[in-house]
Amino acid sequence: MFLTAANLVHYLTARGFVSPCDVVDGQFSVIEAGQHNRNFKVLSGARGGIFVKQIQAIDRLAQSSLLKEAQVYRLAQKFPEWAASMPVLLDYDQTRHSLIFELISDSQNLREYYYQQNTFPNSLAGLLAEALSCYHRLSFDVNALDATIPDLQKKIPWIFTYYKKSYFPPKSLSVGAVQFAELLRSKPALTEHLDRLFETWRFETLIHADLKWDNCLIYHDAGQPKLKVIDWELVEFGDRRWDVASVFQAYLSHSIMRHYRDQSQKREQLLQHTVDSMPMMFASIDTFWRAYCDGMQLAVQDRPLHLLQCLEFSAVRMLCTAFESLHGAAEVSQHAQALVELSQQILDAPAQAAVNLFGFAEEN
Structure with missing residues (x-):
């Protein structure tokens, strides 16, 4: 077999x-x-x-x-x-x-590339934006989709309500993952944000639902960089903003997750290193966002609000990253705690986070 x-x-x-x-x-x-x-x-x-x-x-x-x-x-x-x-x-x-x-020969995923090169070319950000917008702008008849993909899910990501209920078999979770729910419950302002955003979820089109740099392969064809999005097994009928948010959180969690198994670093160090390292990504983030909006033909006057909504979702998506990092962990790590704190910062003041953490100009 x-x-x-x-x-x-x-x-x-x-x-x-x-x-x-x-x-x-x-x-x-x-x-x-x-x-x-x-x-x-x-x-x-x-x-x-x-x-x-x-x-x-x-x-x-x-x-x-x-x-x-x-x-x-x-x-x-x-x-x-x-x-x-x-x-x-x-x-x-x-x-x-x-x-x-x-097989896509001589390819590597974006996480590997960014870790090895420590540069964030605008060209790759543009390719990723193009890939997202080319399927996000498609319109589907829900009934036809159900016939084409019978097991297609239409549900809000579990992380929005994880502090209320675990959706995983008890023995499948590490002690750290169980404690993670307790950490969320200890932050009422954060859980209020989760409840609020839960109510804003839209069921509008197909989304990848597990978009991360690991699932983006880059390679060269005739000397030009190309990008493929892989691992569509979690595809859902859901909210476009979740995929965009997944890209934003990948940038913000980059430095923390680079050495997430190194337990010698403290939460304060990880947060400071994130703040210090983000400016080298600002141009790439801006290129991704502008190219995505252009690809979606999003009206200029609608972009500032849409950006803030995507950034709020990125804070929720980052909680997923924190949870995933605790696989096999005996306790909630400093890295996971740092990601939770960044999530809280974004949700408490998304407009400020847009400028200070992601490098957007205030008029965006």
Whole structure:
């Protein structure tokens, strides 16, 4: 049932993606690239390469998510601009619960790139904005979507109400993750903001719902940088602002999450380092926002309010990042505490945060 480096060749040969000649020509190799799934990069010389993704365990949620991802890729083929911002899906095997993609050679995700280069080119920000706007501006009939993607979710992200109720099996959470809910409950002003923003959620179009730099691959084609958005398994019918907010929070949490396993740093140090490092990202953030608004054809007079709404959502999305960082943690880390404090700062004064934390001019 489950694919391994040992049985992958037979599987791919049976499905017509590998031939015996590929294996014996000396240029064939299999590289395990698993994280949350069983992932493999398969290189086969002149034939290029493919990327294989299979679920880790047989459970209903994992099976549903993979099927939903396959359905989204098929839907995107009806919209060439959207499809161009995604990898090419070659095959979906419902029996093996696996997806096969065309491999994007010599690519790396944005998180890896930014950590290695410590520069934030405006060109990459523009590409990401273009990718988001090309699917955010699409209009879908909800009933038709339900028929195309039967398991498509229409729900508000769990983080808005996590302080009230846990949506995870008790034994699946670390002590730190459990304590995180207690930390949120200890901040009534923060939970009031969560309740307020919960009521503003819109169900308007398809959103990626798990947008982060890890899910954005960059590569070069004919010397020009290109970007693909990957991992669509959590796609939902929801609020466009959530995807935009996810990008904003990726910038703000960048320095804190860079060494989130280093427990020697204190919350105050992490916050100060964030404030000190943000100016090098200001131009990139501004480019992303302007390009996104242009792509969405958002009226100039509507942009300031929309920006503040997206920044408020970014504060909520950053709480997700804090929670995710506590996987396996014995307590709430200094890094998670710093992210919560930044979230509170944004929600208490979004206009001030727009200027001081994100570098927008006051007129924006």
